[in-house]
Amino acid sequence: MMSVALFKATLKKNWLLLFIFFGVLFMYAAVIISMFNPDDIAQLISMLDVVPEDMLKAFGLTTAITDITTYLASWLYGLLMTSLPMVYSIILGNRLVAKAVDNGSMAYLLSTPNSRAKIIITQGVYALLSLAVLSAALFGIGVAMCEAMFPGLLDIYAYLKLNVTTMLVNMSVMMTAFFFSCLFNESRLSLGFGAGVPIAFLLMTMLGNTSDQVKVLKDLSIYGWYDPVEVVKGSNVLGLNLIYTGIVAVLFIAGVLIFKRKRLPL
Amino acid sequence: MIEVKNLTLTYPSGKGIFDVSFTVKQGEIMGYLGPNGAGKTTTIRALMGFMYPDRGSASINGLDCWSKAPEIQRFLGYIPGEIAFPDSMSGVEFLKFMHDMRGTKDTKLQNQLLEMFELNPKGKIKRFSKGMKQKLGIVAAFMHDPQVLVLDEPTSGLDPLMQNRFVELVLSEKQRGKTILMSSHIFEEVEKTCDNVLIIKDGRIVEQSDVQTLKASQRKGYVIRTKEAGAMAQDLKAVGFEASVIGEDVVEVFIIAQEADRFIKTIAGFAVMDLDVKAQTLEDVFMHYYSREGER
Incomplete structure (x- = not known):
């Protein structure tokens, strides 16, 4: 099902990209966690007074903060933990398939006794695993930092739940970019759709958050189906997680099937 | 296979x-x-x-x-x-x-x-x-x-x-x-x-x-340098070769192997300053063939 040799080569070529995004997200997490002050949450909220309300909503920032868990759900997971992995997914998704077809190097992969399906599955598994590693590392570091600075305040189970759902939504976006990468032979088109669709989802969610009149936009976006603060407050996300997992599976399988059957201009 | x-x-x-x-x-x-x-x-x-x-x-x-x-x-x-x-x-x-x-x-x-x-x-x-x-x-x-x-x-x-x-x-x-x-x-x-x-x-x-x-059916190209380029090209054409003046004092001609004798005799009357075999790619070699196919 998978090629170990290709997986190693893909890892070697792309680990730095993952590391850069991990570094940036780690920095944001560190700053946001260290800004928390359990004794004066009101002061924290007052920082947002200067920001117009619509903009707060657009960026997923809520003033209904009660503790560090809801604070992180809003300030860190409201936008940053989805938008940055989205950029990562767009870049990686294109690199893994369409770019290799476009520049012709796919010919070398296919001139070995590995089927197209095996090659694409290997690339897709790398894409998903890299996001899983990113999520796990950020979760672990987040918990460690909270425990070091504010022992006992973080609701670790709720935080884990939030991280799992966020990871699944990011994987759905990754598979969207990956699907277009399998569909198109040109980087130009793969990047255009692979970036365009997720960015549209993100903008739709931000707009939908600002006003009830355009809430439908949010409902149509895969980013808009959950509220991070509600997730940590205890809303049931099992059904939602299954939906995201289904999207990941369908897009992955569709990408493999399309790539298996199409003509490659190599 | x-x-x-x-x-x-x-x-x-x-x-x-x-x-x-x-x-x-x-x-x-x-x-x-x-x-x-x-x-x-x-x-x-x-x-x-x-x-x-x-x-x-x-x-x-x-x-x-x-x-x-x-x-x-x-x-x-x-x-x-x-x-x-x-x-x-x-x-x-x-x-x-x-x-x-x-x-x-x-x-x-x-x-x-x-x-x-x-x-x-x-x-x-x-x-x-x-x-x-x-x-x-x-x-x-x-x-x-x-x-x-x-x-x-x-x-x-x-x-x-x-x-x-x-x-x-x-x-x-x-x-x-x-x-x-x-x-x-x-x-x-x-x-x-x-x-x-x-x-x-x-x-x-x-x-x-x-x-x-x-x-055997391959054509060879020759590039001939002569002061009487125009006249030479005319004579070559007159005996059925594909010849043309391609530059000042330069004639280009294509022949197939069995015509070599006739070719040499035709240009013998001229003062030849230089004679070069034209560097040929396969396209040149088969140009004749290609164009004949094209006319059909």
């Missing part, structure tokens, strides 16, 4: 290959010739399983090229027409990667080939010259000792010395019973290595014959 039967593969533009049939027998070297855009690479795409045909079939050692592509790759060596390596790898890493992907370990042949082509694979492929990239492509195609080879313009970018090395390599592989399909632009290369030749034009096979027969 490579078997192509009534293969049609068209692109949305309407170009492509139409009803192409040929067989390359075990131990045979087939040259595949034709002008740019005639369909050589398209045929090779079908053989490699990169594209499925509209009609007809292509098979290698009895395995269908589209549905059994991974199985075929176990005993196939391939040099792409436009070589593109996975970027960011070094030459050493690439060869190791190809071994890993093929599940082969023996590097004896690889080292012999590197030595034969005087290639040092260290360093990033991105920084390699065109010739070095081509050599790396040759090493990667031959290093797992494949029974069948599909080579698309294998010597492009190589200097004459290395082209000769390549001819030696192909001849020694032929001795070992390899089956080879090779597209090329260099007549000498085809002449020295191939048993038979296929000529494709506008997506259709227009000629299939052995190299000796083609050589």
